[in-house]
Amino acid sequence: METKIWKKTELAEAAKVLKKGQLVAFPTETVYGLGADALNEKAVSKVYTAKGRPSDNPLIVHVAHPQAVQNYAQVSPRAQKLMDAFWPGPLTIILPVKPGQLSEKVTGGLQTVASRMPDNALTRELIDQVGSPLVGPSANTSGKPSPTIATHVYHDLHGKIAGVVDDGATQIGVESTVLDLSTSQAAILRPGKITASQLETVLGENVDTSEHHVAADEAPKAPGMKYRHYAPDKAVYMVKDEDWTQAIIWAQSQLEPVGLMLSDQMIEQHQLAGMDFVWPLGPNGVSAATKLFSGLRNFDDQKDVKIILVAEMSHEAANAAYNNRLAKAAGQQYFDAQEMMEF
Template structure:
């Protein structure tokens, strides 16, 4: 686990224009000084991330929001006051402090306050904003432990802060508050139901939007194995057919079928609790890769609560892969 000496070293790396991987409650981030365009460019290079895909600027507290955005509308103040620190990212008009390199060239910026003691301690020690996507290669499974980061990015990261396993396990919810009507651009660790309870109105959830944000690429959060989605009652039969066709099949077995014999190379039983499923999802996909599966059969959970975010990640994991 990270020590005070580790935190000071990490803050020094950020000041020098280096990259630091750090834990949040959602996933591990790959951070750079948000005000240093050259350092931000290194993040894109390390991940192999297209330069027009914006990053999230992590700040130390809600009171700092006005330092990074052009204005803070009432809806943003309400959501920040209720959910920060936490797994909620707000999209607002970019302030002059934020270089366009961090926003993918957009005039909007995504901002959040992470709910993790190590992340908050790093932000305090550094004294500025940290621009960070997830600490993995672009499009692949997000890391939820420091070992995941080291295994995937290696020497591309100047320093890794170990804060233990991430508690939430899927990325933050992104809400666009630039217009009159807020909307969810990416479901995540804060549920739509909780947001609606605070706002007192229903929220639309968009798979694409006029505002580019992290996690909207058709193929994202994907293991090396190809992911096939079927109805829950079809998972066992689909796995058997694929195994008989010569695939090394991995299965995310729905909790309703726990204990049912499955003909497959590897089986991971999905937790009944959506909190536990979200926390374990990326680790399970990595485990199936580690065990040599070339195809993963899974089904979508009910799309309520955290199930909405899990379904979003699985759909993108099953999306069309980039060629080359």
């Protein structure tokens, strides 16, 4: 299959292909999504095949208008409050699904469905032209770093999907906040740009932010909860601020280059500006989130690099999404000078 990269002016062709049951990747403000008609079970099945995604991992349904969610989900008053406040935007809401309205391929066999309205006018227009909501998991090989530009999608999925609509780089760089409203207490299942305090202000109630673990025989309610995610093929280690001096000394002692991903301040402090194998993450966790996946992909594509060291950010709400994705990419592993002597 030839995979096309469509310009904004070619949106009608992309919509036509989606109507025929093919797969098309689309841009959002977070990452690129892999689109299929959410009401076409055969098309949705192709998403799992293209990504190599476990079939019990539910898909997020993307809509162009908030009222569209009522066609397939039970929208509560508190869900409506959040839609009014944050849509379009990087918030996914999990609600009870209306019986018989969506395939189990979409819901992962659960009695709930995840929905969001992306803050990308081009994609909302695409959904309108298709005339159906679109499922939209990240448009990458399952488990790998999510795509933030169209060429990332092409790298992973060329020959497996019909095409990708190119709208440049995404603005946020990590996936949406996932909020479970199917239970009595609202709970964040995946952190994103929208924080618990923002949600609590609108809801007028506490939001559970505890880490949710999924058993081996349990279906996850949201993407990214159960399986290894966001990881390149190379080994990734998180580095705490106080360990960077040792980490840099260790990296410079290796025969093969080591990828270093760290903040602008750390680059300046350790006089690394302009050096090879250094990927700047910007001044803070927000900028780091936009650059994390592209940096991991950059070093993953460099044959000589076997190890990537990445800066952990301070543990505050604004950095939660970045630290969450990094921890999953690193398999929770931290740089330890003694242990790294094995390499």
